[in-house]
Amino acid sequence: MSATDDALIAVSVVLPACGRMDLLDRSLDALMRQSLDPRSYEVIVVDDEPNHNTLHLVAGWRTRTLDRGPRLVYVANPGPRGPAAARNRGWRAARAAFVAFTSDDAVPAMDWLAQGLAAFSDNIDVVCGRIETPVPARPTDRQRSAHAHEQADFTSANCFIRRAVLDRTDGFDERFSVQRGSDADLHFRLLESGIQVARAPQALAVHPVRPTPWGASLLQIRHAVFDALLYKKHPTLYRQRIETRPCWEHYAIVAALVAALGSLALGFKPAAAGAGAAWLVLTAWLCVHKLKGTAHSPSHVAEMIVTSALLPPLAVFWRLAGALRYRVRFA
Structure with missing residues (x-):
């Protein structure tokens, strides 16, 4: 891609992947159908579990969209692994001044990029879109917890950040190997730096709740170890926004x-x-x-x-x- 073509790219989308081919294919399909001019954005797929299947899937989409765009890039992330490391590798490879983050199990709406970019102004550096997690009227406990994701103040499954801000903050803290901890840490660092997060409810990404094995919460509870790190870094904000008191x-x-x-x-x-x-x-x-x-x-x-x-x-x-x-x- 020439320097002239680079200048046309308004936003870079960072999409971490971890071997879930069906979900990645669905997310890429949504990103390829954006209402934004295909020449004005790029999609960077960061493979957190590098394998030929993901590479071939991305190559197939690149072949189908080669003539009209957008630019589609595959980046292997051999380590350290985790969503924070994958997102850092992605935004550091980005060519645009704005970076949009989503996840392979999210389905951005057709005008997601357009609405996210429209929410920026000279005094806005970070924008968070809206997440929808459809659940039944009588959800499982897991589905109810996932549905609460809709109320999150900040989520890397749907956010837009100026590249200059990411450079200044050094992006996500890679010590957090789970999304919740890395998202909250970046959000708190932004707030402590005086950077407010603007809301863009029109920038929608649907986040279907994936089926989980019976008793999966018993394995996921090990992620609580990172709450201590989050508390150590941001004790006041942790008590204000995560847990007002110990359990x-x-x-x-x-x-x-x-x-x-x-x-x-x-x-x-x-x-x-x-x-x-x-x-x-x-x-x-x-x-x-x-x-x-x-x-x-x-x-x-x-x-x-x-x-x-x-x-x-x-x-x-x-x-x-x-x-x-x-x-x-x-x-």
Whole structure:
């Protein structure tokens, strides 16, 4: 591409991919159909799990759009892996003054780029579009949590940032290997630098909730370790926007469980029975809370019973592990 062609590119889209071919194909289809002049934007696919399948998929789309555009680029990200590292590699390869971020499981509306760019003015450096996560009237607990994504103040699944701001802030902190932590960290650093995030509700990206395996939250809870890092970097904003207080309910459940097991081991059966009853009541309360307003299918109810019993000790473990790893007083 010549320097003259480079000058036509108004915005670079960074799209991290991680081996989900069907989702990536769907997202690329939406990006190729943007109402913006195809010559005025580029799409940079950053492969966070470099493989020939992703390369061939991108090459196929490039062949189909070679004559009309947009410019389509494949970038391998051999490491370090994670959404933050992938997005950093993407925006550093960008040619435009504006960088748009989305994800391979999002489906941008046809006028997404046009609406996002239209929201900028001389005093606006960052714009966040609107996310829609359609869920059933009676969602699962996972679907309800994902639906809350619509209310996020900032998400890299739908945001636009001036390249100069990314250069100045050095982009995403690659120590966060999950999107929530890296997104919140960048958002907080922008706010602490006096950079406000403008809203562009017309810049829509639909974010369908993907099916997850039964009990997936038991594996995902390990990401709580990064909450300690986020708290260490931004203690005030963390308490204002993430957790106004520690999750004492989890600590109370774990304390009751430890007291019950310890009393039983020492032969104090009445104390063990009392602590066990407290653990059972608190766990039942948590389960009822998780089921409130959600689907009551046998499979989902069983999942909530099991995860309500196992999540509190796992959550406490990973939060304390984070506090030790990052040397911060965090609970």
